[in-house]
Amino acid sequence: MPQIVVENLAKTFHVAERSAGLWGAVRGLAHRRYREVRALDGVSFTIEPGELVGYIGPNGAGKSTTVKALAGILVPDGGRCEVRGRVPWKDRITHVGEIGVVFGQRTQLWWDLPVVESFELLRDIYRVSTSEYESARDELIDLLDLKMLLDVPVRQLSLGQRMRCDLAAALLHRPPILFLDEPTIGLDAVSKLAVRDFIRRLNRERGVTVILTTHDMDDIEALCTRVIVIGSGKILSDGTLAELRARVTRERWLTIDLADGESDGAIDDPDVTVIRREGQRVCLAFDPQRVAPAELIRRVTSRHAIHDLFVENPPIEAIVARLYSDAPR
Numbered sequence: 646m647p648q649i650v651v652e653n654l655a656k657t658f659h660v661a662e663r664s665a666g667l668w669g670a671v672r673g674l675a676h677r678r679y680r681e682v683r684a685l686d687g688v689s690f691t692i693e694p695g696e697l698v699g700y701i702g703p704n705g706a707g708k709s710t711t712v713k714a715l716a717g718i719l720v721p722d723g724g725r726c727e728v729r730g731r732v733p734w735k736d737r738i739t740h741v742g743e744i745g746v747v748f749g750q751r752t753q754l755w756w757d758l759p760v761v762e763s764f765e766l767l768r769d770i771y772r773v774s775t776s777e778y779e780s781a782r783d784e785l786i787d788l789l790d791l792k793m794l795l796d797v798p799v800r801q802l803s804l805g806q807r808m809r810c811d812l813a814a815a816l817l818h819r820p821p822i823l824f825l826d827e828p829t830i831g832l833d834a835v836s837k838l839a840v841r842d843f844i845r846r847l848n849r850e851r852g853v854t855v856i857l858t859t860h861d862m863d864d865i866e867a868l869c870t871r872v873i874v875i876g877s878g879k880i881l882s883d884g885t886l887a888e889l890r891a892r893v894t895r896e897r898w899l900t901i902d903l904a905d906g907e908s909d910g911a912i913d914d915p916d917v918t919v920i921r922r923e924g925q926r927v928c929l930a931f932d933p934q935r936v937a938p939a940e941l942i943r944r945v946t947s948r949h950a951i952h953d954l955f956v957e958n959p960p961i962e963a964i965v966a967r968l969y970s971d972a973p974r
Contacts, residue, residue: 647691654724656685684710686878697848697855699869707878708858745815749827754799761795771818785813805836822854862961893964899929904950
């Protein structure tokens with residue numbers, strides 16, 4: 646039975662508009678103009694227990710609006726939304742006891758309090774027993790390496806440290822579902838790897854269902870077994886990364902490093918397109934159904950002195966960008 650069910654979810658916002666300048670502000674007081682923004686336009690999907698799903702789209706696509714509806718923060722205009730058999734905004738108290746939510750640009754910790762005191766307050770809010778709280782807290786401190794941060798006021802934490810503490814705060818009551826909205830935004834490489842590793846272990850070892858919204862495609866490739874793409878409030882794609890690639894393009898890339906003396910040599914082949922050239926490195930796009938990789942390599946190496954080469958799929962960023970650009974507006 647699906648853990649999350651979303652059917653034809655719709656949400657429209659009315660955004661105030663006014664002309665620029667002082668006179669525009671005065672006119673706006675008397676004659677306010679609004680435009681409608683359809684943040685969600687018939688969004689539907691289901692998520693099974695234990696899935697780790699990437700939910701991606703451009704800015705304004707409807708990602709955060711969906712997460713807020715699933716968390717019970719926002720009431721949609723229409724459609725069906727159930728999480729563990731409950732309508733999130735109708736039974737909020739019970740619902741929030743079974744979910745964890747982390748917004749990368751906000752914190753649920755108290756700014757001037759030490760981290761451990763925020764944890765204690767959250768224990769009271771979620772009504773977690775002392776023994777269960779201490780067990781969960783100690784486990785999260787160990788997994789997220791928080792021991793040296795517990796007595797530090799939240800305002801003095803770095804972004805990466807605060808994100809680790811926010812993850813712990815969202816999981817103190819051991820929820821079976823975790824919503825992550827841009828959890829790695831602004832983090833350095835080391836902090837990103839630590840957060841990714843924790844999310845992966847949480848999903849695989851404890852079976853926590855995770856919905857991850859992000860613009861970082863490395864997060865998606867590293868973590869997600871399934872990707873839902875949303876654009877202009879509509880679902881554009883839902884499947885594995887391999888299915889997403891196959892839907893958008895069959896294209897593969899052959900990158901070659903030309904040997905010394907070949908830097909001015911033109912790569913001329915009817916079955917390839919030169920994507921970019923940087924010094925002696927040339928990236929070629931080809932369709933493997935038109936020309937097999939082995940045959941293309943044979944042709945290129947017979948005409949040019951090659952130092953090194955490799956074949957790869959286009960990066961997921963390029964695939965997703967192409968899907969966005971092809972989607973109806």
